[in-house]
Amino acid sequence: xxxxxxxxxxxxxxxxxxxxxxxxxxxxxxxxxxxxxxxxxxxxxxxxxxxxxxxxxxxxxxxxxxxxxxxxxxxxxxxxxxxxxxxxxxxxxxxxxxxxxxxxxxxxxxxxxxxxxxxxxxxxxxxxxxxxxxxxxxxxxxxxxxxxxxxxxxxxxxxxxxxxxxxxxxxxxxxxxxxxxxxxxxxxxxxxxxxxxxxxxxxxxxxxxxxxxxxxxxxxxxxxxxxxxxxxxxxxxxxxxxxxxxxxxxxxxxxxxxxxxxxxxxxxxxxxxxxxxxxxxxxxxxxxxxxxxxxxxxxxxxxxxxxxxxxxxxxxxxxxxxxxxxxxxxxxxxxxxxxxxxxxxxxxxxxxxxxxxxxxxxxxxxxxxxxxxxxxxxxxxxxxxxxxxxxxxxxxxxxxxxxxxxxxxxxxxxxxxxxxxxxxxxxxxxxxxxxxx
Amino acid sequence: xxxxxxxxxxxxxxxxxxxxxxxxxxxxxxxxxxxxxxxxxxxxxxxxxxxxxxxxxxxxxxxxxxxxxxxxxxxxxxxxxxxxxxxxxxxxxxxxxxxxxxxxxxxxxxxxxxxxxxxxxxxxxxxxxxxxxxxxxxxxxxxxxxxxxxxxxxxxxxxxxxxxxxxxxxxxxxxxxxxxxxxxxxxxxxxxxxxxxxxxxxxxxxxxxxxxxxxxxxxxxxxxxxxxxxxxxxxxxxxxxxxxxx
Numbered sequence: 001x002x003x004x005x006x007x008x009x010x011x012x013x014x015x016x017x018x019x020x021x022x023x024x025x026x027x028x029x030x031x032x033x034x035x036x037x038x039x040x041x042x043x044x045x046x047x048x049x050x051x052x053x054x055x056x057x058x059x060x061x062x063x064x065x066x067x068x069x070x071x072x073x074x075x076x077x078x079x080x081x082x083x084x085x086x087x088x089x090x091x092x093x094x095x096x097x098x099x100x101x102x103x104x105x106x107x108x109x110x111x112x113x114x115x116x117x118x119x120x121x122x123x124x125x126x127x128x129x130x131x132x133x134x135x136x137x138x139x140x141x142x143x144x145x146x147x148x149x150x151x152x153x154x155x156x157x158x159x160x161x162x163x164x165x166x167x168x169x170x171x172x173x174x175x176x177x178x179x180x181x182x183x184x185x186x187x188x189x190x191x192x193x194x195x196x197x198x199x200x201x202x203x204x205x206x207x208x209x210x211x212x213x214x215x216x217x218x219x220x221x222x223x224x225x226x227x228x229x230x231x232x233x234x235x236x237x238x239x240x241x242x243x244x245x246x247x248x249x250x251x252x253x254x255x256x257x258x259x260x261x262x263x264x265x266x267x268x269x270x271x272x273x274x275x276x277x278x279x280x281x282x283x284x285x286x287x288x289x290x291x292x293x294x295x296x297x298x299x300x301x302x303x304x305x306x307x308x309x310x311x312x313x314x315x316x317x318x319x320x321x322x323x324x325x326x327x328x329x330x331x332x333x334x335x336x337x338x339x340x341x342x343x344x345x346x347x348x349x350x351x352x353x354x355x356x357x358x359x360x361x362x363x364x365x366x367x368x369x370x371x372x373x374x375x376x377x378x379x380x381x382x383x384x385x386x387x388x389x390x391x392x393x394x395x396x397x398x399x400x401x402x403x404x405x406x407x408x409x410x411x412x413x414x415x416x417x418x419x420x421x422x423x424x425x426x427x428x429x430x431x432x433x434x435x436x437x
Numbered sequence: 438x439x440x441x442x443x444x445x446x447x448x449x450x451x452x453x454x455x456x457x458x459x460x461x462x463x464x465x466x467x468x469x470x471x472x473x474x475x476x477x478x479x480x481x482x483x484x485x486x487x488x489x490x491x492x493x494x495x496x497x498x499x500x501x502x503x504x505x506x507x508x509x510x511x512x513x514x515x516x517x518x519x520x521x522x523x524x525x526x527x528x529x530x531x532x533x534x535x536x537x538x539x540x541x542x543x544x545x546x547x548x549x550x551x552x553x554x555x556x557x558x559x560x561x562x563x564x565x566x567x568x569x570x571x572x573x574x575x576x577x578x579x580x581x582x583x584x585x586x587x588x589x590x591x592x593x594x595x596x597x598x599x600x601x602x603x604x605x606x607x608x609x610x611x612x613x614x615x616x617x618x619x620x621x622x623x624x625x626x627x628x629x630x631x632x633x634x635x636x637x638x639x640x641x642x643x644x645x646x647x648x649x650x651x652x653x654x655x656x657x658x659x660x661x662x663x664x665x666x667x668x669x670x671x672x673x674x675x676x677x678x679x680x681x682x683x
Contacts, residue, residue, distance in 0.1 A: 137586055145460060145585040148467025167474070169578065172571065272490045 006071040017042060053079070110192030114180075118142045118156055121187070130192050132170045143190065147178075156180065159188075165195060175199045210265040213258045220258065224251040253387075260389035263320065264372065267396035274400040276312035278427065281343055281352070284315075288323055289341055292330050299330060299337040299356070306344035310427040317397040324390035325354045325417050331386060333358030333414070350426040357414040366407050370395040394419075401425055451516050455525060458508045462529050462536075465501040466581040469536050469543065472498060473577060473640065476546035477570040480563060480633070485554035491547030498540035502533045521657075528654035532584065535643040535650075539577060542636040542643075549633045556626050565612065566633060569605045572598065573637045576644040583651045589672045595648035596660075596668060602641035609634040655679075 003011075021038035025031025049072045056079055067073050104111060110127030112120055119142050120133070128135055131147060138146065144153045147169065155164040155178070163179030177193040227248050230236070236244065282305050289303040311318060329339045337357040344351050361369060361376055368374050373388040398405050402422050409415035472491055479488035509530050512518065518526055553563075576598050583591035613627045613634075652660050652668070656675030660668045 134586075137588065141585060142460065144467075145463040146582065148463055148470060148581060150464070150468050150471055153464055153467060272487055275486075 006074050010071040014042060049075075052076070108194075110190075112143065112190040112192065114143055114188045114190060116186035116188075118144055118188075127190075127192050130168070130170065130176055130194060152178065163191070165199070168194075168196070171196070206265050206269055209261060210269075213261040213265070217255075217258050217262075220251065220254055224248070224255065227251055257387045257389070260387045260393060264389055264393050264396065267317070267393065267400065270400060273402065274314040274317055274397075276425070277315060279311045279313055279315055279318055281311055281318070281350075282308055284319060285322060285341065285343060288319075288326055292326055292339075295330070297335050299333040299335060299339050299358070301326070301330065301339045301341065304340060304342045304344075306342065307350070308429050309343075309345050309350050310429060311350065311401075311421055312425045312427060313401045313421075317400060321394050321397050321419060322352065324394050325352075325419070328386070328390055329354045329356040329358065329415070329417070332356065337414075345426065345428070348420060349423045350421045352419040352421070353416060355414065355416045360411040360413055360415050361407070361409040362411050363409070366409060369407065370405070448516075451518075454508075454512055454516070455518075455522060458505060458512065458529060459525070461501070461505050461508070462532055463581060463585055465498065465505060465533060465536055466577075466584070468498055468501065469539050470574070470577055470581065472540055472543040473546075473570075473574060476543045476550060477567070477574070479547055479550035480553065480570070481567055483550075483554040483558060485551035488547040488549075488551030488554065492544045492551075495540050495544040498537060502537040505533050506530065521654075524654050524657060528650040531650050532647050535646045539640050539643045542640045545636045546633055549629050549636070553626065553629055553633075563630065565605070565609050566630060566637070569602065569609065569634060569637050572602050572605065573641045573644070576602065576641050577647075580644040580647040580651070583648060587651065587655050589652050589655050589676060592648035592651035593669065593672050596645050596652075597665060599641050599645040600665075602638060606634050606638035606641075 017038045018035070021034040022031060025034040028034075052072075053075070056076065104124040105126075107124060107126055110124060110130045112123040112127045112131075112133075115121055120139050122139065123133055123135075125135075127133060133146065144156050147153075147166070149166050152164060152166045159180035159182075163177050165175055165177050168174030168176050174194070174196045175198075177195045179191045179193075181189045181191065183189055227244070231244050231248060285303060285305070289301055292298065293301045326339070326341055333339055333356045339357075340353075340355040342351070342353040342355065344353070359377075365376050369376065370391045372392040375388060395405055398419055402425065404420045406418045406420070407415065408418075472494060475487055476491045478484070479491060509526050512526055516522075576595050579591055579595045579598070582588065583595060610631060613631045616627045617624050646661075649660050649668075652658065652672060652675070656671065656678075658671045658675060660671055663671075
């Protein structure tokens with residue numbers, strides 16, 4: 001390592017000063033005094049520059065600095081350079097910050113930054129507009145103290161999924177979607193979106209489907225009525241027999257679809273959760289399974305009741321859930337296969353499970369099978385007589401019971417549909433029983 | 438945020454206790470707001486199931502009141518708070534009583550809505566009641582916002598709004614009498630409507646009380662029964678004092 005020239009010259013100057021003092025001491029005598037004098041001089045020189053440096057760091061620009069070369073001149077030049085650089089950088093950040101602020105200000109979606117305690121650290125104008133927050137006073141307040149809807153508070157504590165839809169605190173019949181995204185060490189970003197439009201479109205769609213289904217039902221009843229009457233007439237030409245049966249079959253199918261559509265819209269638009277009526281699950285499952293077992297040419301159906309636990313819920317909806325799942329399994333399992341219907345409890349609650357050895361569902365399609373009219377294999381399922389609404393009904397009915405539907409499947413090997421009912425809806429009775437029908 | 442001059446307690450636990458109980462008052466407020474919202478929705482949608490559900494869910498509000506009350510007693514007993522802290526605890530104890538009453542009135546509205554759902558609806562679909570309900574909901578919302586922000590100006594707005602609500606109640610009441618005289622067959626329905634208007638008006642009064650507690654909590658002035666002019670003066674004076682202190 002070589003010493004920079006400014007230090008060499010500085011050390012040389014100090015050495016020169018000492019040599020001069022020693023020389024003068026030798027010439028005039030009293031070398032100690034001369035040396036001390038030199039030291040004082042040098043210290044004073046240094047102190048002056050340290051003082052100047054201090055002033056520079058305090059922000060003073062113009063300095064009474066005499067030298068243009070040497071150690072101190074260079075130190076001051078470098079401080080200046082650092083300062084200019086810092087100034088530029090600050091300007092750049094300012095500009096950047098202004099741009100960020102302007103762009104977040106122009107965003108239609110609200111953004112709020114929260115800390116771990118849900119206290120508001122920052123929010124943009126859109127958030128202020130959507131939620132009625134006040135720029136001047138609300139930073140530092142907890143968001144759940146200002147947006148107090150119980151569902152939102154619960155969501156804020158444990159964010160899951162795609163956010164939550166809450167009524168707008170500002171606008172009558174306005175709706176907001178709030179999504180919480182954790183980032184950094186313990187900060188969270190809340191994105192607020194106005195979904196009033198979407199909700200209205202959704203509502204219009206639902207109303208339309210409900211009205212259309214109701215309107216279609218009455219003419220259909222007339223048609224099936226006459227079809228039945230005609231079919232019973234003995235003197236029909238033989239060539240009309242087959243078309244007649246087909247017409248009857250299709251009319252019946254249409255009735256089923258309409259019935260399912262009406263049921264589905266009812267479930268979707270229900271505001272409150274299912275009531276807590278006492279339902280004996282075992283008594284409900286037995287006839288359902290019996291019905292499918294009586295059909296010929298299908299898979300074997302087995303009912304396994306591991307518990308006699310009952311549920312608190314709505315009878316017709318629970319029946320829908322059970323019937324549709326068993327029906328599905330039977331339809332998609334060829335003769336020779338088997339369907340196992342299981343009712344059991346575990347620590348999380350009670351589970352209704354249908355396990356089949358049927359054709360299965362390709363993995364990428366599993367999330368979509370609960371959509372209405374979604375078909376894994378269009379040709380086959382229509383032939384098997386489904387309405388395409390069964391699983392959608394199951395999903396919605398289950399949601400009204402705070403339950404959860406899990407689907408596991410492997411193509412060609414079979415599927416398992418499990419409904420988990422939460423503890424609060426399960427009533428345990430006289431201990432476990434083991435019954436296999 | 439913490440109530441001012443609340444940040445300097447020697448015991449951090451004390452701070453946390455006060456803060457937690459304040460937050461739970463606001464979640465109770467959120468629950469009460471939701472109850473009121475759903476009760477009014479049950480009326481406007483003619484949804485009897487929803488109305489009965491509201492009535493059933495009132496126990497949740499009651500449960501919260503009991504637990505906050507206990508927490509406050511515990512703080513009073515173990516921490517012996519003074520000055521601003523004492524006012525906070527007192528205001529909380531009073532506020533939850535009023536919130537619980539609002540919950541009770543919402544329960545009443547739910548039951549009445551369920552009953553009205555089964556009778557013939559007037560062509561206006563209870564427009565006057567829905568208007569009154571909107572004002573009352575705004576009052577409750579405003580009172581809780583003022584409580585959260587310690588905003589006495591907001592609290593003052595709530596106190597002022599009570600007059601409008603009282604007037605609306607009065608006019609619904611008079612209208613009801615006219616209906617009943619015109620057509621005695623409507624008596625049952627109009628009586629129920631009047632009861633509901635009465636419940637809404639009471640909720641307005643409770644919201645006004647909460648607003649007054651906020652002023653008491655922040656400025657240390659009891660502003661009950663002194664007239665709106667005097668309340669305004671107190672709030673003005675109090676905010677000036679607070680500003681000069683900072």
